[in-house]
Amino acid sequence: MSDTGFFQKLPRALPGLALIVITMVVIRQWIEPWMGNAVVFGTKGWLIKVTHLNYILLGIIMGMLYRNVFFGGKMPEILSDGFKLSRLMIKTGIILLGSLYTFNAIVQLGSMAVFLIGGFVVLTIIMVLWFGTLLGLDRSMIGVMANALSICGVTAAVATSPGVEAKASHVAYAIATILGFGILTMFISPFIGHALGLTDLQYGAWIGTGILNSGQVLAAALAFNPNVAPGTAVSVAEIWNIMRVISIPFAVFAVTVWYWSGKVGMEGAERKGLGTLLVEKFPVFVIGFLGMVFLTSMGAFGDVGLKGGPPASETIKMMRLWMTWIFGFGLIGLGGYIDFKELRQAGGAPLKLGLIVGVTKYVLALVVVFLIKDYLVAI
Amino acid sequence: MEFKKIVVAVDGSDASQEALNYAVDLARQSNAALTGLFIIDGGWSDYIGNDWQSPQNVRQEFLDYIHKEQEQQAEAARQQFESVVDGIKYCKFTVLAGDPIEKLIKTANAVDTDLFIVGQRVFQVSGRPSLRALGKRLAAKATRPLMLFP
Numbered sequence: 334m335s336d337t338g339f340f341q342k343l344p345r346a347l348p349g350l351a352l353i354v355i356t357m358v359v360i361r362q363w364i365e366p367w368m369g370n371a372v373v374f375g376t377k378g379w380l381i382k383v384t385h386l387n388y389i390l391l392g393i394i395m396g397m398l399y400r401n402v403f404f405g406g407k408m409p410e411i412l413s414d415g416f417k418l419s420r421l422m423i424k425t426g427i428i429l430l431g432s433l434y435t436f437n438a439i440v441q442l443g444s445m446a447v448f449l450i451g452g453f454v455v456l457t458i459i460m461v462l463w464f465g466t467l468l469g470l471d472r473s474m475i476g477v478m479a480n481a482l483s484i485c486g487v488t489a490a491v492a493t494s495p496g497v498e499a500k501a502s503h504v505a506y507a508i509a510t511i512l513g514f515g516i517l518t519m520f521i522s523p524f525i526g527h528a529l530g531l532t533d534l535q536y537g538a539w540i541g542t543g544i545l546n547s548g549q550v551l552a553a554a555l556a557f558n559p560n561v562a563p564g565t566a567v568s569v570a571e572i573w574n575i576m577r578v579i580s581i582p583f584a585v586f587a588v589t590v591w592y593w594s595g596k597v598g599m600e601g602a603e604r605k606g607l608g609t610l611l612v613e614k615f616p617v618f619v620i621g622f623l624g625m626v627f628l629t630s631m632g633a634f635g636d637v638g639l640k641g642g643p644p645a646s647e648t649i650k651m652m653r654l655w656m657t658w659i660f661g662f663g664l665i666g667l668g669g670y671i672d673f674k675e676l677r678q679a680g681g682a683p684l685k686l687g688l689i690v691g692v693t694k695y696v697l698a699l700v701v702v703f704l705i706k707d708y709l710v711a712i
Numbered sequence: 713m714e715f716k717k718i719v720v721a722v723d724g725s726d727a728s729q730e731a732l733n734y735a736v737d738l739a740r741q742s743n744a745a746l747t748g749l750f751i752i753d754g755g756w757s758d759y760i761g762n763d764w765q766s767p768q769n770v771r772q773e774f775l776d777y778i779h780k781e782q783e784q785q786a787e788a789a790r791q792q793f794e795s796v797v798d799g800i801k802y803c804k805f806t807v808l809a810g811d812p813i814e815k816l817i818k819t820a821n822a823v824d825t826d827l828f829i830v831g832q833r834v835f836q837v838s839g840r841p842s843l844r845a846l847g848k849r850l851a852a853k854a855t856r857p858l859m860l861f862p
Contacts, residue, residue: 407811408758413758416761417761419764420761420763420764423764424764424765485765486763487760487762487763488763488764488765488766491760491763491766491770491771491774492766492770492774494774494777494778495773495774495777500781500837500838501753501756501778501781501782501838501839502836502837502838502839502840504778505759505839505840505841506841508759508760509840509841512762546762547764547765548762548763548764578765613767613769613770613773614767614770615767616765616766616767617767618765663764667761667762667764669761670758670761670762671762672759672842674841674842674845675759675840675841675842676841677841677842677845678841678842678843678844678845679841680841
């Protein structure tokens with residue numbers, strides 16, 4: 334892996350970045366407006382009203398098409414550095430997303446998120462440990478699946494694998510299962526959300542809890558409502574997601590303790606304490622996000638535009654516009670990392686476990702959101 | 713048909729044993745040079761590309777961990793190969809890095825490969841799900857003699 338700095342990498346990233354930017358400009362300037370005006374089955378805008386396709390989902394679809402159709406299953410070398418920057422773009426977008434909240438709003442939303450996320454993480458881990466053992470899965474595989482299904486999908490699998498001595502093939506099948514499920518739920522959730530008449534808050538809370546992988550949480554939120562403002566689906570879902578991310582070091586610690594407690598022979602075992610895991614695995618962008626919340630609360634960017642308050646300042650409006658573009662660019666890039674060859678071959682016990690637990694979590698999260706909807710308070 | 717160079721994919725597991733045994737027998741009978749081949753999968757960074765949240769050090773720790781596991785598998789493959797090649801005059805074991813299917817297709821189609829022998833489940837022990845389709849893709853892309861074992 335190259336250890337050259339960002340600015341040295343930038344020229345190599347330009348072709349991929351250019352493709353991403355051009356694609357999103359074409360989608361937003363021509364394709365989306367055309368879809369909004371096209372008359373299909375006698376209805377103007379049918380393509381958007383019924384399919385709920387917007388620039389976010391179209392961007393992901395284009396990313397997937399680039400990789401799997403136009404480039405024959407692999408990103409060409411010349412484009413790969415640009416597509417790698419999608420991770421940085423999304424992190425930047427999430428940091429900027431901090432400008433949607435004041436500390437009061439974060440405390441209000443965060444306390445609801447802690448309750449839901451905490452409960453679901455613990456329940457999902459217990460469920461995976463039980464079902465995984467029942468299905469006769471390898472202990473290390475159960476450990477990886479427990480965190481991947483309970484927290485942040487691929488991110489959690491990556492964080493957990495070394496600590497539970499997961500085999501490469503186990504991790505690979507876990508990731509394929511999580512991604513497959515995540516992509517499916519990313520496309521169907523906006524339909525379900527609109528069909529059930531969910532509010533942005535209910536929808537954000539549901540998908541922030543029920544969708545397995547973070548990239549797909551972001552996409553599903555923006556697919557439901559592409560607006561980036563306080564109280565929209567993305568502003569809620571991402572608070573839920575940040576709660577999930579923060580819980581990664583704790584969940585890695587818990588699952589690692591479980592793994593080693595049942596293992597005979599501890600030779601070569603390298604176990605890390607919770608303090609070390611917190612330092613090593615804590616995602617730095619969360620600090621950036623909180624920094625942005627602090628600056629927003631201090632009024633550094635003017636009024637936020639909360640419900641019932643003064644309208645958002647021009648600076649805040651401009652930042653929100655940037656965010657829509659940054660997320661759009663980033664999600665084209667993430668789409669470019671979805672490989673149909675891998676997803677097609679996912680199977681076996683990991684798929685069974687993933688489907689059982691994933692569907693249960695997805696449905697249960699919706700039921701719980703319905704049950705507590707009177708307690709969910711809009712910001 | 714006379715074979716001067718036979719290449720066999722070896723991964724240190726049961727998945728490659730039958731193909732390896734056959735390759736060794738054939739190399740002895742035809743006095744051919746035999747190459748055992750293991751491929752360290754270089755596609756993992758791309759495979760976890762959907763993870764945008766992990767800090768760089770966590771990603772790197774994961775990639776190093778997977779690489780180390782694959783090096784151990786390569787060592788197991790080497791031992792598996794060396795345990796059965798007694799009496800073959802020209803034999804060597806090679807470890808390549810990159811996309812396993814691409815490397816296998818390139819090896820199968822090399823002009824100096826007279827016969828490429830592969831077990832269809834090879835490399836699944838340390839690989840990504842797409843390797844399950846390895847036999848099918850090799851059969852579709854090979855332009856030189858290829859022998860696939862179940």
